[in-house]
Amino acid sequence: LDFRALDAKSRGNCVTNSALGAGVRLVDAVIRPYTRMYDQTNEYAAVLRVFADEKNYPVYMHCWGGADRTGTVAFILEGLCGVCETDLAIDYELTSFTMFGLRTRMNRGTANFADVVAKIKTYPGAALAEKFAAYARDTLGLTDAEIAAIRRNLCK
Numbered sequence: 001l002d003f004r005a006l007d008a009k010s011r012g013n014c015v016t017n018s019a020l021g022a023g024v025r026l027v028d029a030v031i032r033p034y035t036r037m038y039d040q041t042n043e044y045a046a047v048l049r050v051f052a053d054e055k056n057y058p059v060y061m062h063c064w065g066g067a068d069r070t071g072t073v074a075f076i077l078e079g080l081c082g083v084c085e086t087d088l089a090i091d092y093e094l095t096s097f098t099m100f101g102l103r104t105r106m107n108r109g110t111a112n113f114a115d116v117v118a119k120i121k122t123y124p125g126a127a128l129a130e131k132f133a134a135y136a137r138d139t140l141g142l143t144d145a146e147i148a149a150i151r152r153n154l155c156k
Contacts, residue, residue, distance in 0.1 A: 001029050001050060003063035003070060020060065033068035034112040037076065038119065038139060045140040047073055052142070052149040072116070079120065079132035080147060081155050088117070 027050060031043045050056050063069035071092060078088055092113050123134035136142040136150075 001027050001047060001059060001061040001073075003029055003031050003047075003061065003073070024060075025056075031069050031072070033072040034116050035119070037072055037116065041140050044073075044076070045142060048076065048136060048140065048142060048150060049146060051077060051153060052146040054149070054153050057153060075116070076132065076136070077150065077154060079128060080136060080150055082127070082129040085117065085128055089113070 029043060029047045029050075031037075031040055031047065037044050047061075050059060061070055061073060074091065075088055078091065083091075120128070120131050120135060123131040123138070125131040125134050133144075133147050136147050137144065
C-alpha cells in the first residue's frame with residue numbers, strides 16, 4: 001500500500017511497480033492523515049478492505065515519512081484490534097524518532113492526533129475497540145464481517 005500523493009509520483013520520486021518483486025501487488029491508496037479519515041471515507045474504506053482479505057498478506061504499507069498517513073492507518077487498525085488509548089498515543093509519539101522531531105499526543109496544529117482521538121470517542125460503544133468498529137461501519141461503510149476479518153487477520 002503506497003499512501004504517497006500522486007504529485008510525488010509525477011515528479012518521479014517513486015516507482016510504478018513493487019520494489020519487493022514481480023509477485024507483489026502495488027496498490028496506490030492516496031490518502032491524507034488524521035481528521036481526513038472522517039471525510040476521505042472511500043479511500044480509507046478501500047485501505048481497510050485490503051487488510052480484511054487474508055490473501056493480501058503480508059501487507060507492507062508506507063507513505064513518504066512513515067508517520068502521518070501510515071500512522072493514521074496504523075492507529076485505525078490498532079484501535080480495531082483493541083489496543084488501549086495509552087498505547088495508541090505512545091505509538092504515535094514514537095514518530096518523534098523520524099525526521100519530523102518531537103510529536104506529542106496533545107499536539108494540535110498540523111498533527112491533529114488529539115482531535116482524531118476525541119472524535120473516535122464520540123462513536124457508540126463501551127470499549128474503544130467498539131468505537132473504532134462503529135467508525136469503520138458507520139463512517140466507512142465496512143461490514144461487520146470485514147471488521148471481524150481485519151481483527152482475525154491482524155490478531156492471530
